[in-house]
Amino acid sequence: MLRDPETVHPVNENKTWPDIRDTLREWRKDHVRCSERIVELGEYALTHYSSNLGNEKWAVYEQLCVAALDLCPSKMQVVNRCIQKLAEQFPSSLRVSMLEGLRLEYLKKWEEALEMYNSMIEYEPTFPAPYKRKVAIFKAQGKIADAVSELNTFLDTFSCEHESWLELADLYIGQQSYKQALFCVEELLLQYPHNHLYHQRYADILHTLGGKENLEASCKYYCKAAELNPSNVRALYGVLMSSSALASIGKVSAKVKSDHQTLAAWAADMIEEHYKAERVDKSVMLETVSVLDKLSPK
Amino acid sequence: MTEEVQLSLRAYAKILSHAVQNPYTAVNGVLLSPEDEDKERLDVVDVVPLFHYNTSLSPMLTVALTQIEEYATNRSLRIAGYYHGNEHHDDNEVGFVAARIADKIVENCETGCLLIINNTLLNHLATELPFRVFHPIRSTDRIDWKEGDKPRLQFGERGLARGPEIMKTHLYRSLVDMDHHYDNVRCSWDNGALNEAVKLFSESLPVSQEE
Numbered sequence: 001m002l003r004d005p006e007t008v009h010p011v012n013e014n015k016t017w018p019d020i021r022d023t024l025r026e027w028r029k030d031h032v033r034c035s036e037r038i039v040e041l042g043e044y045a046l047t048h049y050s051s052n053l054g055n056e057k058w059a060v061y062e063q064l065c066v067a068a069l070d071l072c073p074s075k076m077q078v079v080n081r082c083i084q085k086l087a088e089q090f091p092s093s094l095r096v097s098m099l100e101g102l103r104l105e106y107l108k109k110w111e112e113a114l115e116m117y118n119s120m121i122e123y124e125p126t127f128p129a130p131y132k133r134k135v136a137i138f139k140a141q142g143k144i145a146d147a148v149s150e151l152n153t154f155l156d157t158f159s160c161e162h163e164s165w166l167e168l169a170d171l172y173i174g175q176q177s178y179k180q181a182l183f184c185v186e187e188l189l190l191q192y193p194h195n196h197l198y199h200q201r202y203a204d205i206l207h208t209l210g211g212k213e214n215l216e217a218s219c220k221y222y223c224k225a226a227e228l229n230p231s232n233v234r235a236l237y238g239v240l241m242s243s244s245a246l247a248s249i250g251k252v253s254a255k256v257k258s259d260h261q262t263l264a265a266w267a268a269d270m271i272e273e274h275y276k277a278e279r280v281d282k283s284v285m286l287e288t289v290s291v292l293d294k295l296s297p298k
Numbered sequence: 299m300t301e302e303v304q305l306s307l308r309a310y311a312k313i314l315s316h317a318v319q320n321p322y323t324a325v326n327g328v329l330l331s332p333e334d335e336d337k338e339r340l341d342v343v344d345v346v347p348l349f350h351y352n353t354s355l356s357p358m359l360t361v362a363l364t365q366i367e368e369y370a371t372n373r374s375l376r377i378a379g380y381y382h383g384n385e386h387h388d389d390n391e392v393g394f395v396a397a398r399i400a401d402k403i404v405e406n407c408e409t410g411c412l413l414i415i416n417n418t419l420l421n422h423l424a425t426e427l428p429f430r431v432f433h434p435i436r437s438t439d440r441i442d443w444k445e446g447d448k449p450r451l452q453f454g455e456r457g458l459a460r461g462p463e464i465m466k467t468h469l470y471r472s473l474v475d476m477d478h479h480y481d482n483v484r485c486s487w488d489n490g491a492l493n494e495a496v497k498l499f500s501e502s503l504p505v506s507q508e509e
Contacts (some may be wrong), residue, residue, distance in 0.1 A: 005319070005471060005472050005473055005478050005485065033322060034373075036468075070321075070322075139386075140386075142386060142388070142389070146388050156496050173354060173355065174354070174385075174395075176354075176394065176395075203357075204352065204355040204356075204357055204358070205355065207355075207356060207357045208354075208355045208357070209358045210356075218357075233480050233483060234358055234480050236482075237357065237358065237361045238357050241357050241360060241361065242357075256330075274483065275483055277483050278482075278483050279484070280483055280484060280486075281486070284486065287365065287369060287372065288365075290368055291364050291365050291368050292369070294364055295360075295361065295364060
């Protein structure tokens with residue numbers, strides 16, 4: 001998830017209890033992977049506010065465990081303690097088994113982890129998490145073709161898993177298989193037609209593919225993204241880039257050229273307005289105006 | 299062909315911070331050197347971190363490079379190369395994407411280099427720089443990247459000690475890259491605050507020991 005960079009200070013400095021609880025909740029809800037911060041705040045919350053947390057503490061243990069795995073080996077004791085507490089509270093839980101699987105993955109015990117995930121799938125085939133971990137293991141081993149194949153099989157059954165369509169799109173982009181990546185984002189657009197980020201992503205891939213037809217399509221998708229969210233600066237730059245390219249690609253009639261130029265000028269104005277509204281420094285503003293001029297059609 | 303590359307402490311701090319701030323994704327960025335270059339040595343005085351997401355899609359890369367060219371020209375600097383850290387911990391090679399972006403970046407400059415972050419050396423910051431350097435070998439229709447010597451670091455070993463300090467003080471958390479900027483244009487990718495912090499590091503080192 002894209003976020004602003006953070007301060008260097010400890011995350012629990014001057015935070016009140018409700019702030020701490022709400023921050024951890026927000027990170028759980030949005031699946032934010034800021035593991036250092038989660039470990040700092042999670043350990044602090046469980047040490048000082050365990051009784052305030054009540055039953056929510058089990059969700060925090062799970063969250064802390066996953067984050068601590070990212071900081072191993074130094075946080076292995078934290079991982080072990082979290083798994084132990086959760087196993088005591090929830091014996092035979094699939095979610096606790098997932099954490100044990102993640103621990104095996106950290107230790108690079110791939111065969112044992114795969115065995116564990118396969119037996120979980122056999123026991124409960126409708127639980128999506130172990131399928132995804134199998135894909136992650138292939139990725140970690142550098143077996144990208146196997147990861148793609150496994151993920152495709154998973155999505156045949158679990159076609160509503162949007163996180164997986166995004167992951168598959170990323171895997172295809174990494175292999176420069178842009179047409180397959182487009183297909184994945186199309187699935188997302190079908191399920192979430194009002195998500196400006198998916199429209200923008202689709203446009204990015206089309207623009208990267210290049211060629212007149214793809215640029216025309218990318219321009220439309222960038223415009224849709226900007227319509228859904230006028231603050232999506234990437235979409236606005238995308239409109240500017242694609243319409244500038246279309247104004248000069250191949251033989252275009254004067255009318256078509258003029259239309260593209262008008263659209264490019266609109267996008268440049270919107271970007272300039274956005275920078276002004278955000279009150280950026282004067283020097284940044286001047287440089288931005290110069291850049292917009294360079295990116296505009298001549 | 300220029301073989302020697304020197305990294306300023308500021309450039310090192312930013313590349314390291316970019317990699318450590320985003321341990322789960324690929325990262326990339328642009329190297330900057332003074333306009334009036336020394337042909338014997340490539341002096342990387344600063345960098346601009348580009349992306350930690352969408353490192354390989356073209357539209358925002360073109361926009362970002364145009365912004366950085368404008369920024370560099372206004373400060374008597376030039377774009378002198380490209381750095382890339384692969385997503386996978388064990389992958390320290392020049393991948394297809396890194397090579398193609400580096401090709402594009404150096405095609406208009408006489409001297410330039412490609413810096414690959416060696417992920418496995420990020421655990422050994424106190425003893426060596428975590429980079430591999432590649433130089434362009436140009437033929438009529440392509441550029442091949444040939445590995446050269448490791449870069450030198452401003453202040454030598456005393457500069458190297460700043461790496462672990464950046465980790466310990468969590469200075470890397472405040473680094474702004476172009477992705478952050480496009481999420482929120484108020485975030486400034488020239489990283490003034492981080493530049494100041496690195497300046498304080500260097501001012502604490504005796505001038506006579508600068509190498």
